[in-house]
Amino acid sequence: MTQPAQITLSHVEKRFGNGTLALRDMNLSIREGEFVSFLGPSGCGKSTALRMIAGLLEPSGGTITVNGREAGDGGDVSFVFQDATLMPWATVFDNVMLPLKLRGLGRAEARAQVEEALGMVGLTKFASSYPRELSGGMKMRVSIARAMVTKPRLLLMDEPFAALDEMTRFKLNNDVLELWRKQGLTVVFVTHSVFESVYLSSRVVVMGSRPGRVVHDLPMPEGPRDEHYRTTARYAETCRIVTEALEGTMDHVDINH
Amino acid sequence: MSTSTTESMPVAITPTAPSADPALRRARQERRLRLLLPVCAISFALLMWEFLVWYNEVPHYLIPAPSLIARTLVENFGSLMGSAWFTVKLTLMSLALAISGGVALGMIFALSRPIEMSLFPFAVILQVTPIVAIAPLILIYVPDTFWALLICAWIVAFFPILSNTAIGLRSADHNLRDLFTLYRATPLQRLRYLLIPSALPYFMAALKIAGGLALIGAVVAEFVAGTAGQNTGLASRILESSFRNEIPLMFAALFLVSALGIVIFLVTSWLSTAVLGHWHESEIKRTR
Numbered sequence: 001m002t003q004p005a006q007i008t009l010s011h012v013e014k015r016f017g018n019g020t021l022a023l024r025d026m027n028l029s030i031r032e033g034e035f036v037s038f039l040g041p042s043g044c045g046k047s048t049a050l051r052m053i054a055g056l057l058e059p060s061g062g063t064i065t066v067n068g069r070e071a072g073d074g075g076d077v078s079f080v081f082q083d084a085t086l087m088p089w090a091t092v093f094d095n096v097m098l099p100l101k102l103r104g105l106g107r108a109e110a111r112a113q114v115e116e117a118l119g120m121v122g123l124t125k126f127a128s129s130y131p132r133e134l135s136g137g138m139k140m141r142v143s144i145a146r147a148m149v150t151k152p153r154l155l156l157m158d159e160p161f162a163a164l165d166e167m168t169r170f171k172l173n174n175d176v177l178e179l180w181r182k183q184g185l186t187v188v189f190v191t192h193s194v195f196e197s198v199y200l201s202s203r204v205v206v207m208g209s210r211p212g213r214v215v216h217d218l219p220m221p222e223g224p225r226d227e228h229y230r231t232t233a234r235y236a237e238t239c240r241i242v243t244e245a246l247e248g249t250m251d252h253v254d255i256n257h
Numbered sequence: 258m259s260t261s262t263t264e265s266m267p268v269a270i271t272p273t274a275p276s277a278d279p280a281l282r283r284a285r286q287e288r289r290l291r292l293l294l295p296v297c298a299i300s301f302a303l304l305m306w307e308f309l310v311w312y313n314e315v316p317h318y319l320i321p322a323p324s325l326i327a328r329t330l331v332e333n334f335g336s337l338m339g340s341a342w343f344t345v346k347l348t349l350m351s352l353a354l355a356i357s358g359g360v361a362l363g364m365i366f367a368l369s370r371p372i373e374m375s376l377f378p379f380a381v382i383l384q385v386t387p388i389v390a391i392a393p394l395i396l397i398y399v400p401d402t403f404w405a406l407l408i409c410a411w412i413v414a415f416f417p418i419l420s421n422t423a424i425g426l427r428s429a430d431h432n433l434r435d436l437f438t439l440y441r442a443t444p445l446q447r448l449r450y451l452l453i454p455s456a457l458p459y460f461m462a463a464l465k466i467a468g469g470l471a472l473i474g475a476v477v478a479e480f481v482a483g484t485a486g487q488n489t490g491l492a493s494r495i496l497e498s499s500f501r502n503e504i505p506l507m508f509a510a511l512f513l514v515s516a517l518g519i520v521i522f523l524v525t526s527w528l529s530t531a532v533l534g535h536w537h538e539s540e541i542k543r544t545r
Contacts (some may be wrong), residue, residue, distance in 0.1 A: 056435050079439055085432040089454045089536045101450070102440040130536055150440075 005029040006067060006154065006186050007053060013061035014048050014212075021211040022048045026062070028205065028214065030188065032153070035180055037189045037197035037204045039242070041250055045212020046190045047158050053188060054079050054156050067153065078147035080157040084139035086131040086146075092118070093127040096146045103150075117149040121175060137168035141175070148179065155179075157189045161196070170227075173200055177225050194246060198238050199225060206242065208249030216245045321505040326512065329505040341513050343490040344475055347403070348521070351410030352471040356464070359415050363422025367452070373423065384416040388474055392481035406478040406490075413474030414467040421463035425456025458537050461529040468521040476514060491517075 007030040014023040023045035030036050038046035051057040052064055055072020056079075064071040078099075086095045094101075096117055100110040118124045121141040131139055140160060147155055157176070161169040177200060180187050191197050197204045198220060206216040218241070221234055229235055303323045309315070310322040317325055330337065362380075366373040392409045399405035429451050437447050479492035491510045498506040533540040 051435075054435075054439060056438060077439065079436065081432045081436075083432065085430065085436060087433065087451075087454065089457070098436075098450070099440045102437070102442045102446055132536065132538075 005065075006032045006034075007188070008065045009049070009053070009062065011062035012049070012052065012059045012064055014045065014052065014057065015060045023052075023059075023212040026212075026214055028217070030186065032186055033184060035177075035187045035189065035200060035202045037191055037201040038207055039191055039194065039197045039204050039246060040207030040212075040215075041209050041246075042192065043212070044207040044209040044249075046207050048212065049207075050156050050158050050188060050190050053077075076150075076152050077154045077156065078150060078152040080140075080143050080147050080155070080160045082159045082162055084131070084136075084143040086139060086142055088131050091128050091130055092123060092134070092142050095131065095142055096149050098146060099150045113149055113151075117145040120148055120179060121145045135168075136164050137172060140164065140168075140172060144172075144175070144179070148183070151183070153186060155185050155187045157187065159190050159192065162192070169196070170230075174226070176200065194239055194243050195230075198235065198242055199230060204242055206245045206249060215249045218242060218245060318502055318504050321508055325505050326508040330509040330512065333506060333509065337491075337494070337509060337513060340489050340491045340494045340510065341517065344472075344479070344492070344514070345517060347406055347410055347475040347479075347490060348471045348517070351407050351474060352414055352468060354407070354411045355414035355418050355467055355471065358411070359418025359463075359467075360422050360460070363419050364426065366419070366423040367426035380416060380419055383412050388413050388477050389481055392478050396482050402482055406475065406482060409478030409481075410471050410474030413477075414471035417463040417466045417470065418460070421459040422456060425459030426452045428459065429455035458533055458539060461525075461533060462539075465522070465525045465529060468525045469518060472514070472518050472521060 007028070009026050009028045012023060012026040013021075015021050026045075026049060038049060040046050048057060052059050053066060053071055054077055055066075066072075067076055087098070090098075093114055097105075097107070097110050097114045100113060115124065115127070118127060121144055123138065123141055123145060126134065126138065126142075131142070134142065143160070161172050164172065173196065176187070176189075179185060187200075189197070189200060201220050202222070203220060204216075204218045205214055206218065207213065208215045221238060223229070223234075307322050307324060310320055321329075362376070366377070388409055391412065392405075395408050396402070396405045399408060433451055433455075434447075437451055442450070475490070476492040479490040480496060483493040483496040491514050494510040495507050495514075498504070498510065530540050
């Protein structure tokens with residue numbers, strides 16, 4: 001509670017070139033070490049907000065500060081995309097090494113860091129495989145290793161597990177939680193799954209669409225997150241509250257279309 | 258190790274030889290058939306040709322038998338090889354120019370939309386105008402025949418390289434582009450580590466087409482120039498033999514042109530597999 005804000009959004013607005021208002025007056029402050037989920041129906045601007053925090057999109061109004069600097073200037077930020085976004089022509093090792101290579105590190109200098117990152121996601125044995133040889137879950141873990149290889153303070157994840165099967169998703173949920181705890185990361189996680197957001201986050205930001213906006217900002221109960229937590233009454237109750245909050249953001253058009 | 262195991266075990270377990278594996282055997286059979294069948298088919302066609310010519314007593318100035326063509330090929334080997342070398346030189350030089358020019362211009366196109374919009378019509382005009390229609394003009398304006406032929410062959414081979422390089426460089430995954438932006442890649446890093454690898458499959462496809470087109474361009478240009486210049490390329494040999502009614506020599510030269518085309522095709526296909534084989538879908542052999 002006493003930590004300073006690592007990410008601040010104030011009166012952020014995004015209107016795309018075609019006139020669509022993707023996000024209206026978003027105000028949010030995220031402290032270091034938080035695990036924040038953006039939860040909402042499609043078209044609520046959650047991915048847009050995440051991309052603006054990464055500096056990949058310019059806000060059309062308001063300001064975004066990341067690590068004390070304007071978004072996109074701060075560095076020290078990693079991004080995990082919905083699909084693994086690996087280079088098909090490069091091995092797992094080379095894919096994970098990419099951020100270091102772009103910083104000018106040679107293969108020998110980067111080796112230790114790449115191997116550490118691969119170890120974090122349990123893929124040490126697959127360093128010389130090509131992405132096409134891996135399953136969807138393994139590709140996503142390579143993508144996470146690539147994001148972790150620079151030891152970022154901030155990890156941004158854009159619906160990273162949406163395309164995976166449930167077993168793999170649960171496993172990767174736990175992997176991300178462990179990384180978050182061990183590495184002292186700040187994570188901003190975009191999802192449309194209530195259960196995923198409640199399981200992972202220390203805070204869930206519920207967003208509504210047309211135009212995209214923040215509707216609720218719900219703190220999640222503290223306590224250990226493991227397979228057992230998924231079966232507790234508190235988890236079920238929290239999921240119910242969040243689901244109601246989410247349904248409140250949708251008009252009948254969203255539900256009945 | 259396997260011998261000691263069989264010795265210690267008197268039970269009649271025959272060690273499975275690798276050939277006994279049905280999948281392996283099928284694969285080997287398929288490989289053998291892939292070579293054997295075309296060879297048989299071509300041999301059969303040649304034999305039929307030889308037989309029909311002999312049986313119907315077709316005069317050699319109408320349709321020569323394959324054996325006569327082979328003999329002509331051997332008898333005129335020296336001069337035909339000289340002609341073939343001329344055509345090879347023409348083809349390879351025009352291909353090299355098409356690659357360097359096409360890649361350079363393709364990169365400029367990919368970097369700048371305005372330049373692309375202004376120059377692309379010229380490329381299209383060059384592409385759609387039949388080379389036989391332009392060649393006489395080029396032969397008039399360019400005093401040296403070899404250079405004139407080179408320009409003709411280059412025009413034909415240039416377009417696929419240009420167009421595919423430009424498309425390939427733009428085809429990089431958008432999320433990967435974002436990733437490179439996020440990690441502040443320099444323009445050079447972006448080109449080297451993202452754009453060029455993304456463009457390679459497109460470029461290799463263009464190379465396969467351009468290799469064949471360069472030969473076609475060279476042959477067509479030689480035909481057009483054939484009557485004017487004193488060229489020694491394979492196409493002008495065909496033309497020359499047709500004037501003298503030396504049909505077997507025409508066939509022999511034609512055979513060499515085809516052989517050249519096949520070699521170009523094999524080399525570009527091999528190159529494509531060598532470059533893309535380990536990652537691109539088009540070159541990966543799936544196990545079934």
